[in-house]
Amino acid sequence: AQSVTQLDSQVPVFEEAPVELRCNYSSSVSVYLFWYVQYPNQGLQLLLKYLSGSTLVKGINGFEAEFNKSQTSFHLRKPSVHISDTAEYFCAVSEQGFQKLVFGTGTRLLVSP
Amino acid sequence: DTAVSQTPKYLVTQMGNDKSIKCEQNLGHDTMYWYKQDSKKFLKIMFSYNNKELIINETVPNRFSPKSPDKAHLNLHINSLELGDSAVYFCASSQEAAFSVGYTFGSGTRLTVV
Numbered sequence: 001a002q003s004v005t006q007l008d009s010q011v012p013v014f015e016e017a018p019v020e021l022r023c024n025y026s027s028s029v030s031v032y033l034f035w036y037v038q039y040p041n042q043g044l045q046l047l048l049k050y051l052s053g054s055t056l057v058k059g060i061n062g063f064e065a066e067f068n069k070s071q072t073s074f075h076l077r078k079p080s081v082h083i084s085d086t087a088e089y090f091c092a093v094s095e096q097g098f099q100k101l102v103f104g105t106g107t108r109l110l111v112s113p
Numbered sequence: 114d115t116a117v118s119q120t121p122k123y124l125v126t127q128m129g130n131d132k133s134i135k136c137e138q139n140l141g142h143d144t145m146y147w148y149k150q151d152s153k154k155f156l157k158i159m160f161s162y163n164n165k166e167l168i169i170n171e172t173v174p175n176r177f178s179p180k181s182p183d184k185a186h187l188n189l190h191i192n193s194l195e196l197g198d199s200a201v202y203f204c205a206s207s208q209e210a211a212f213s214v215g216y217t218f219g220s221g222t223r224l225t226v227v
Contacts, residue, residue: 034215038154043117043203043218088154099144099207100169101216103156 002027002093006104013111015083021076021107023091033074034092034101035065044090050074061085086111116140119204119219126194127227134189134222136204143208144168145187146216147179150201162187194226 005024013019025031032051036044048059055067065076074091091104117138126132138145146169147159161169162181176192191198201223205216 036218043220044156044205044216045218046215049215090156099161099163100158102158106154106156108154 002031002095002102004091004093004102004104006091006107008107009105010108010110013081013109015111015113016080018079019077019081019085019109021089021091021109023074023076023104025072025074025091025093027072027093027095030096032094032096033065033067034094035059035063035074035076036090036092036103037061038088038090038106040087047076047089081109081111083111083113085109117204117206117217117219119202119222121222122220123223123225125225125227128194128196130194131190131192132194132224133191134202134204134224136187136189136219138185138204138206138217140206140217141208142206142217143184144206145181145184146205146207147187147189148203148205150203150221152200156203160187160189191224194224196226199224199226 003026007022034049035047037047038044048057050057050067058064063078088106090106092101094101120135144163146161148156150156159173160179164184165181178190181187201221203221204219207216
């Protein structure tokens with residue numbers, strides 16, 4: 001069965017600094033990978049996804065992520081964060097052919113002035 | 114607006130009560146889900162229905178009973194509520210043939226059992 005590990009429960013950064021949120025997964029088959037964002041008291045919104053092809057995927061709000069099959073990682077990056085990026089970020093994996101998303105425990109991104 | 118909508122948004126109830134949460138999607142999706150988010154923000158799948166048929170039933174107490182009257186609706190009924198049931202419950206939907214697009218989530222129902 002697939003699983004997801006988000007190594008950092010909280011990442012504090014200053015506004016305009018770059019950030020990387022780490023995600024590692026385990027699965028015995030090919031997977032789809034997703035990043036979702038949850039703003040306070042809201043539902044989850046899809047940031048970006050990797051299905052196949054280019055390992056660098058771009059999403060909304062200036063975020064991007066790189067799929068690394070050998071390291072089973074899918075880290076999320078943004079070159080310059082804003083205060084409004086403060087939120088909870090979830091990495092999720094789905095084994096191809098199955099409609100079940102398994103989420104990591106989330107990383108809280110705290111952006112301060 | 115096309116969306117996944119859940120009602121109620123907040124639910125406060127006493128232990129032992131029975132309550133329901135409703136979910137509706139107007140996206141034309143054929144698969145719907147219930148996820149539970151605990152106090153540590155961990156999201157875990159509870160149930161999944163495809164065209165009104167139960168396809169995923171994770172290890173959930175049988176006090177929880179999902180019901181799907183049609184493929185646009187998936188309701189969650191909880192009997193004999195316990196303190197540990199306090200959480201945020203999210204409904205989501207997807208299209209089986211286009212699952213790679215990802216889920217669309219509702220805005221959640223915050224259940225507090227006192």
